[in-house]
Each structure stands twice: as structure tokens, then as C-alpha cells.
Amino acid sequence: KIYSTQDVDIQKIMEDEMSESRYILSGKDTSGNDVTAEAAAVVIDPETGYVVGAVGQLGEKTTARGLNRINSPRQTGSSIKPLSDVLPGIEEGIITPATIYLDTRTTFGGTWTPKNYNRYTGKRTVRSALTTSQNIPFIKIQAELTPQKGIEYLKKMGVSTLDDEKDNNLASVAIGGFTYGISPLEMAAAYAMISNDGVYIKPTFYTKAVDSNGNIVLEPNQPTERVCSVQTAYIVKDLMKSVVNDSAGTATYTRISGMDLAAKTGTTDHSYDRWLCGFTPYYAAACWFGYDRQEEVKWSGTNPAGLIWSNIMKDVHSTLENKTFARPSGIVEAKVCKVTGCLAVESCTDTYTEMFTQDNLPSKCEGHGTQRVCTCLLYTSPS
Numbered sequence: 001k002i003y004s005t006q007d008v009d010i011q012k013i014m015e016d017e018m019s020e021s022r023y024i025l026s027g028k029d030t031s032g033n034d035v036t037a038e039a040a041a042v043v044i045d046p047e048t049g050y051v052v053g054a055v056g057q058l059g060e061k062t063t064a065r066g067l068n069r070i071n072s073p074r075q076t077g078s079s080i081k082p083l084s085d086v087l088p089g090i091e092e093g094i095i096t097p098a099t100i101y102l103d104t105r106t107t108f109g110g111t112w113t114p115k116n117y118n119r120y121t122g123k124r125t126v127r128s129a130l131t132t133s134q135n136i137p138f139i140k141i142q143a144e145l146t147p148q149k150g151i152e153y154l155k156k157m158g159v160s161t162l163d164d165e166k167d168n169n170l171a172s173v174a175i176g177g178f179t180y181g182i183s184p185l186e187m188a189a190a191y192a193m194i195s196n197d198g199v200y201i202k203p204t205f206y207t208k209a210v211d212s213n214g215n216i217v218l219e220p221n222q223p224t225e226r227v228c229s230v231q232t233a234y235i236v237k238d239l240m241k242s243v244v245n246d247s248a249g250t251a252t253y254t255r256i257s258g259m260d261l262a263a264k265t266g267t268t269d270h271s272y273d274r275w276l277c278g279f280t281p282y283y284a285a286a287c288w289f290g291y292d293r294q295e296e297v298k299w300s301g302t303n304p305a306g307l308i309w310s311n312i313m314k315d316v317h318s319t320l321e322n323k324t325f326a327r328p329s330g331i332v333e334a335k336v337c338k339v340t341g342c343l344a345v346e347s348c349t350d351t352y353t354e355m356f357t358q359d360n361l362p363s364k365c366e367g368h369g370t371q372r373v374c375t376c377l378l379y380t381s382p383s
Contacts, residue, residue, distance in 0.1 A: 005050035040069035049201030076176035079266025100341035101137035142174035192284035198233035258322030
């Protein structure tokens with residue numbers, strides 16, 4: 001007997017949602033071949049690493065042992081930002097939620113001038129930049145952190161498909177343009193780490209296997225690793241809540257009444273890959289939507305990966321009690337100057353309240369005309 005971690009109710013919810021005909025996109029690729037969109041979704045219990053539900057295709061399952069896309073690496077786009085930029089940046093003391101970066105046209109390394117998916121927006125805090133998923137601020141964060149350090153953190157989160165040489169660059173680590181990509185299963189496990197207060201647990205699909213006499217013959221190997229402090233994990237949770245709760249957030253449609261929910265969207269160049277990753281106090285989940293071979297996802301309206309994710313999670317949580325993320329000790333709230341992102345002083349007239357870890361507070365505001373907003377030697381800005 002093999003004892004599965006599957007929750008049959010959650011599995012049915014997932015299979016029913018991914019069988020919906022509205023997600024079926026069919027057409028021709030650039031060579032004239034028939035192509036059909038696909039998707040993959042994984043739901044994990046963050047406290048145990050148990051995979052409680054997983055579906056690796058759209059539509060009704062008609063073949064045994066077919067391609068299970070939960071293990072297929074895909075480009076992550078912006079869904080990587082909380083993992084490779086925000087969490088390491090806070091843990092290493094490089095940023096706080098209030099740190100301000102200039103979201104302007106910027107050239108990195110003298111040759112690369114990336115764009116935002118929307119527009120350049122000027123001075124942005126880390127919180128507001130994550131809420132609307134700007135690119136430039138997070139590339140600047142990664143430039144200060146260094147891609148090598150970002151890769152180091154991703155490996156602690158269980159990501160196994162990184163190329164130490166080819167991916168050691170800003171484009172890969174900061175905004176998710178990896179050589180091989182990351183699978184939905186590993187993305188779900190990495191987000192489960194944040195939900196689990198910074199402790200990564202290798203996911204498993206079974207708890208044990210026993211012989212005919214009831215003797216255990218096989219148990220899963222689930223190594224664990226603390227990736228960041230409990231306080232850093234909580235700050236990241238709160239930042240990701242803004243993606244859902246702020247009116248300008250990219251995942252407002254995922255809200256679950258009475259339930260804390262943290263999420264991040266992702267879209268790759270040419271709209272080849274669409275993502276939604278996130279978690280509640282109960283479950284973490286990741287959903288990818290796209291084509292097996294890169295083709296543009298031509299979908300009007302809400303991100304299809306987000307729709308699948310949201311409908312699954314809302315159904316899963318419909319019978320669960322309202323719950324919030326537990327706030328640990330070592331978290332403080334302080335008044336911040338909107339102009340500089342530093343702790344407000346009496347001369348600051350435009351302020352707001354932000355959340356920080358106790359050991360990573362901004363410096364006090366020194367003025368509004370000369371104070372340096374962000375520093376990095378690896379990029380230059382025409383302005």
C-alpha cells in the first residue's frame with residue numbers, strides 16, 4: 001500500500017476547474033501546425049510539504065502516463081520577483097518595503113535597456129513597485145544583491161534547474177528569463193516556503209509505503225532548510241498581500257473574503273507563459289498557462305493562470321475558517337517620509353506608516369533635495 005498525500009476533495013476541485021472548456025485555446029503555430037494551450041497547477045500544504053492536489057493538463061484526461069506539466073520547466077516572468085529579488089533583498093538588509101527606486105529608462109552593464117510591461121513610473125517604493133509589477137526597480141535590487149546571490153537563494157528554495165553560468169545575469173534572476181525555467185511544482189514549493197515562515201520543505205506525494213504485513217518499506221526524503229528569518233518571511237507576505245488588496249494590484253481578482261492571501265502574477269515576453277503563484281495561511285499554489293512550444297497566449301481579460309488559480313483556491317477555502325498570517329515578534333511599524341523612503345523626522349510633511357523587521361529599519365530622513373535615494377554601481381540612468 002502507498003499512502004498518498006492527495007486530498008481527494010482538493011484534487012477533484014482542481015480537475016473540475018481545469019476541465020472547463022473556456023480554457024481551451026486552439027489555433028495554428030507559426031509553421032501552420034495545430035496547437036492547443038495547456039496548463040499545470042499544484043497545491044501544497046506549506047507546513048508539511050505534502051502535495052494535496054496536482055493537475056498537469058487542461059481538459060479531460062484521456063491517456064495514462066502522459067506529459068505531466070507540473071514537472072515541466074517554464075520561464076517564470078515576474079512571478080520570480082518575490083523569490084529572487086524581494087526576499088533576499090530584505091534578508092540581506094539591502095532593501096525595506098519603503099526603499100525607493102527610480103523606475104525610469106535605465107541601461108544596465110552598458111548594453112541592456114529593459115522595459116516595463118506598462119510604462120516608466122518615476123519614484124517607486126519596493127511595495128508599490130511589487131504591487132504593479134514594475135521591472136526596473138527589481139533589476140536594480142538584483143544589481144545590488146548580485147545574480148550569484150539570487151541564485152544561491154533560489155537553490156535554497158529547491159529550484160533545481162538553474163545554470164550557474166548561463167543564468168548568472170540580471171535578466172535571468174531579476175525578472176525570470178532563465179535558460180531552462182522553473183517547474184510549477186518547484187514554484188509552488190518555493191512559495192510554500194514563504195508561507196511556512198521561511199522554512200523550505202521538499203514536497204512529497206506520499207507519506208509511506210508498506211508491505212502486506214504492514215511493515216514500512218519506503219518513506220519520503222524531505223530535507224528542510226531555513227531560507228530566511230521568520231520576520232523576513234512575514235514582511236514578504238505583507239508585501240505580496242498588496243498585490244491582492246491594493247486597488248492597483250495585478251491580482252485583485254484573487255481576493256478571498258476574510259482570508260489573508262498573498263500572490264504574484266507573471267507574464268513572459270510575447271506572452272508565452274502566464275503565471276499566478278501565492279498562498280493563504282492554509283495552502284500554497286502555483287499555476288502556469290501556455291503552450292508546450294512557445295506561442296503567444298492570445299487571451300483577452302484576466303490572466304488565465306490567475307483565473308484557474310483563483311477559482312481553485314476560492315473553492316478550496318470555501319469551507320475553511322477565516323484566518324490571517326501570524327505576526328511574529330521583531331516586526332515594527334514606523335512613519336516614513338514619502339519623498340525619501342527614510343524614517344520621517346519633524347520636517348517631513350508627506351508621510352505614511354510602513355512595516356519593517358526590527359533589525360532592518362531605514363535611516364532617518366536627512367532632507368528632500370540632496371539625499372541619495374538608491375545606489376548601485378552596475379547601472380546608469382540617462383536622467
